[in-house]
Amino acid sequence: MIAFLGMGLLGANFVKALLKKGAQVQVWNRTAAKASALEAAGAKAFSEVADAVKGANFVHLTLKDDQTVDEVLAAAAPGLKPGAIIIDHTTTSADGAVQRTQAWKERGFTYLHAPVFMGPQNALESTGYMLISGNQEVIKAVEPALAQMTGKVINFGDTTGKAAGMKLLGNSFLVGLTASLSDTLSLAKALDIPASDISALFEVWNPGAGIPARLQRFIGGNFSQPSWELSMARKDTRLFIEAAEKGGTHLAILPAIAEEMDKWIAKGHGNDDWMVIGKDSL
Template sequence: MIAFLGTGLLGANFVKALIKKGEQVQVWNRTTAKAKALEADGAKAFASVADAVKGADVIHLTLKDDATVDEVLATASTGFKPGVLIIDHTTTSAAGAIARTQAWKTKGFTYLHAPVFMGPANALESTGIMLVSGNQEVVKKLEPALSKMTGKVLNFGPEEGKAAGIKLIGNLFLVTFTAGIADTLALAKALHISATDVLSLFDSWNPGALLPARVKRMSTGDYSQPTWELNMARKDTGLFLQAAQAAGVPLAVIPAIAAEMDRYIAQGHGNDDWTVIGKDAVS
């Protein structure tokens, strides 16, 4: 039997998918109504988290942060079955994941941090990516069940907390990517170009395809064979800023990038490939 703690958008759909696969699921959420709503799908809801985990062989969590996970597990632990497996899908710090793995091991329980790159629709359809790392015997034991919850399980090896770190890296990219789209649309607005026309550009030209090669190039630390010199990239960045300023449209991330470009140009990197602005990140 499975207990699921945290039934927000992601957790609720995980629960629905597990029930469709024939699993018995007991649920708890801080807002009790969200847990109770899942009884219509076949779950059994509890107002007490300690009661929700009683009899469970496996406990899944999708909560807010480190502090919430620690608080909920501490409260729930009075209802733990001996040897219960704790699988935490919450996005947390790497340090927190490492500390919890050790703390619960000391208490005689197995804790595995398994964050995901999945939205609610993925959770319901059992598609997406789940990340794991740590004790490989534990991972091997749990991987078949975890694979049924998602399209793919990526195992990053025996290092505790590495999955948490990878999840944060991925989320950082999503945040900066979205902020970049916001600036792109802001510049389009400043230039009186519609979002539809912007989308038409990206329907034909997919800059995302450049990502693997760009990461590989930047990780080598060699910027001596430029395809776009930093000086020229900075010139274009100045044009972005000028157009936006003239139209009174604020840009969120481009001003910070311009400042970083200026710093590297001042260090004598103006004729290097513009990706030299990532030099300090990989050196």
């Protein structure tokens, strides 16, 4: 028996996928109608979270944040089956994952944080990525079940909370990428270039392909042999900002990057590779 707590888009599709595989799933959501809607697919909905977890060997969570996870688990505790395994897919702080792992161990339960790089469609199709770390004996026991829910389970070793940290790193990159795309579209608007032309460019030129090499350059820490000098990158950034100002569009992150470039140029790094602006992050 599986219990699933939190029937947002991700949780609901996880449940639908499990039901298609023949699992018995009990569901709960603070907005009861979202849980009840899954009864048509074969789930059993409960209005009380403690009832939803009764008899479940695995209790999965897809909730909002650390506070919500703690509140829901506290309410569910009276109904937990002895030896139940709690698997939390919520994006939370690393500290929260560590604290919950220890706290629930002291109460006689196994808590495993398993955040995901998966959208609702991935959950429905059992594709995407699920991250885990911590006690390897626990992971060995639950990994076969988790593997059925995702395209790939990535095990980051025996450090509790590392999976939470890796999820935050991945999401931070996505946030920055989205902000960068927003600035690109704003600049295109200022230059009277249609968004369809940007799509056409990226279909031919894939800047993402260079990410592994850029990362290794950061890690290596050698910026003395530039492929793009910082002073030249700053000149281009000035052109971006001036074009956006002339076109009356807003840039979210490029002005902040320009300020960082100016700091490093003032330190004497104008002739270094422009990636030197990330030197202090190492």
